[in-house]
Amino acid sequence: MTKPILYHSPVCPFCQRIDILLALKGRQQDVDVHTLDLAVPRPDWLLQKTRGTPALPVLETADGHIVKESLVILQYLEDIFPDRPVARRDPWQRAVENMLTRMDVDFFSQGYAWLMNQDPARRDTMREGMLKQYAQLNDFLLAHAPGGPFLFEEFGWAETVFTPFFQRFWFLEYYEDFRLPDDARYDRVRQWVEACVTHPAAQQVSRELVIKFYYDYAKGCGNGVLPPGRRKSSLALEPDWRARPMPPQDKYCHSATDADLGL
Amino acid sequence: MTKPILYHSPVCPFCQRIDILLALKGRQQDVDVHTLDLAVPRPDWLLQKTRGTPALPVLETADGHIVKESLVILQYLEDIFPDRPVARRDPWQRAVENMLTRMDVDFFSQGYAWLMNQDPARRDTMREGMLKQYAQLNDFLLAHAPGGPFLFEEFGWAETVFTPFFQRFWFLEYYEDFRLPDDARYDRVRQWVEACVTHPAAQQVSRELVIKFYYDYAKGCGNGVLPPGRRKSSLALEPDWRARPMPPQDKYCHSATDADLGL
Numbered sequence: 001m002t003k004p005i006l007y008h009s010p011v012c013p014f015c016q017r018i019d020i021l022l023a024l025k026g027r028q029q030d031v032d033v034h035t036l037d038l039a040v041p042r043p044d045w046l047l048q049k050t051r052g053t054p055a056l057p058v059l060e061t062a063d064g065h066i067v068k069e070s071l072v073i074l075q076y077l078e079d080i081f082p083d084r085p086v087a088r089r090d091p092w093q094r095a096v097e098n099m100l101t102r103m104d105v106d107f108f109s110q111g112y113a114w115l116m117n118q119d120p121a122r123r124d125t126m127r128e129g130m131l132k133q134y135a136q137l138n139d140f141l142l143a144h145a146p147g148g149p150f151l152f153e154e155f156g157w158a159e160t161v162f163t164p165f166f167q168r169f170w171f172l173e174y175y176e177d178f179r180l181p182d183d184a185r186y187d188r189v190r191q192w193v194e195a196c197v198t199h200p201a202a203q204q205v206s207r208e209l210v211i212k213f214y215y216d217y218a219k220g221c222g223n224g225v226l227p228p229g230r231r232k233s234s235l236a237l238e239p240d241w242r243a244r245p246m247p248p249q250d251k252y253c254h255s256a257t258d259a260d261l262g263l
Numbered sequence: 264m265t266k267p268i269l270y271h272s273p274v275c276p277f278c279q280r281i282d283i284l285l286a287l288k289g290r291q292q293d294v295d296v297h298t299l300d301l302a303v304p305r306p307d308w309l310l311q312k313t314r315g316t317p318a319l320p321v322l323e324t325a326d327g328h329i330v331k332e333s334l335v336i337l338q339y340l341e342d343i344f345p346d347r348p349v350a351r352r353d354p355w356q357r358a359v360e361n362m363l364t365r366m367d368v369d370f371f372s373q374g375y376a377w378l379m380n381q382d383p384a385r386r387d388t389m390r391e392g393m394l395k396q397y398a399q400l401n402d403f404l405l406a407h408a409p410g411g412p413f414l415f416e417e418f419g420w421a422e423t424v425f426t427p428f429f430q431r432f433w434f435l436e437y438y439e440d441f442r443l444p445d446d447a448r449y450d451r452v453r454q455w456v457e458a459c460v461t462h463p464a465a466q467q468v469s470r471e472l473v474i475k476f477y478y479d480y481a482k483g484c485g486n487g488v489l490p491p492g493r494r495k496s497s498l499a500l501e502p503d504w505r506a507r508p509m510p511p512q513d514k515y516c517h518s519a520t521d522a523d524l525g526l
Contacts, residue, residue: 051402072358072362076354079357092339094339095335099331
């Protein structure tokens with residue numbers, strides 16, 4: 001039987017959302033995965049399928065239809081694989097997780113903006129902005145799920161949406177020395193983050209993978225754009241990230257060469 | 264029996280989405296509506312309910328829970344009033360309408376940005392940006408629903424999401440002399456817009472209402488902020504908009520007084 005095909009990158013947090021959902025459902029064997037290298041432009045055959053959209057993930061259904069946007073793909077997979085539901089079925093609980101899900105854009109935008117910031121004078125503002133985002137999640141969780149660790153009894157839809165970003169933000173620990181302050185204002189969200197990043201269904205990436213792949217982002221260059229003087233993107237799948245040295249932590253005063261990065 | 268309460272403004276396009284959904288379901292009598300005046304700050308009792316969020320619409324469920332964000336409220340009402348479904352049930356069709364729905368932010372942001380623009384030198388750029396948005400909708404509809412007029416057989420979820428903005432953009436006709444060019448690139452989206460704005464379930468607002476309420480936006484002042492020299496917002500519910508004169512069309516070289524606007 002034809003399976004859906006997921007066009008995918010191991011670096012991409014939006015793609016990892018799909019991996020997590022399939023893991024929660026025990027459906028990894030029911031979707032074929034086609035891995036793409038984000039260091040090179042998307043191939044023409046894929047852009048034809050997506051009518052020009054380079055963004056991943058993309059799902060090709062068993063009928064040959066193309067589904068774009070991670071949240072839309074999550075819902076599609078939730079619908080075609082209804083066993084072991086990940087989304088809540090109760091209308092109010094579904095509304096709660098949808099409200100939390102809609103906080104994702106501001107959250108991840110702030111983290112990526114900080115990582116890509118190149119002006120040392122703006123670090124404090126960026127840190128404050130990031131803390132404000134965590135405080136908003138903390139407030140939401142205190143209002144709707146004070147006990148924790150998850151929004152409901154189990155790792156579910158909201159966790160599937162946010163966990164890839166909690167893990168990507170390991171890049172802020174490394175390149176910006178950012179950790180959530182030991183302050184009661186962040187206790188509830190800290191508990192959530194820790195339960196999310198250690199959940200068995202969400203182990204697709206490691207700190208080391210994130211830090212190595214995102215070096216160019218830390219130098220202000222996203223989506224495969226090359227920093228000055230470089231010939232190869234840190235997003236490249238080859239050489240294998242495990243074989244590369246850890247990048248320099250100082251993003252503001254130092255620029256690594258391809259050789260420094262093992263590329 | 265206790266009914267949900269909708270906190271609502273007749274000006275607000277996000278609120279109108281809820282009105283349309285309830286009309287499609289024939290459920291207007293099953294929700295109590297509390298109308299707010301956007302010309303004054305949100306009252307403390309409402310901000311307590313929403314934990315500080317001033318944005319409308321807000322739905323208070325029959326159990327006293329608070330649901331925020333129009334798309335979340337739509338889904339909640341779709342779930343508690345499952346008769347006459349508005350969202351598609353087929354997974355692929357649901358994915359199609361969800362993909363289209365996710366194009367809403369760029370679409371309405373462009374229209375509001377153009378309305379609020381105060382620099383005549385940027386008008387052409389704004390017009391091009393708006394046309395690009397319509398062209399993207401046109402392409403999507405041609406790919407997924409070439410026959411039309413709607414995305415599926417009937418006015419549904421995507422139409423509920425977009426129609427309030429098609430109607431708000433009457434302000435671009437009036438203040439920016441914008442109409443979709445008579446060009447085949449926009450034929451399919453023009454057909455969609457016309458079918459949407461004339462649908463019986465979407466007659467909550469008129470051109471005149473939109474043009475009068477949005478005068479201050481046309482002067483660059485959103486959300487009840489007052490233009491210089493003014494003492495009353497064009498968003499005010501009183502005096503009744505029907506009794507006010509039409510505002511001046513020239514937003515760039517002329518500033519109307521409260522008296523000119525009948526406020």
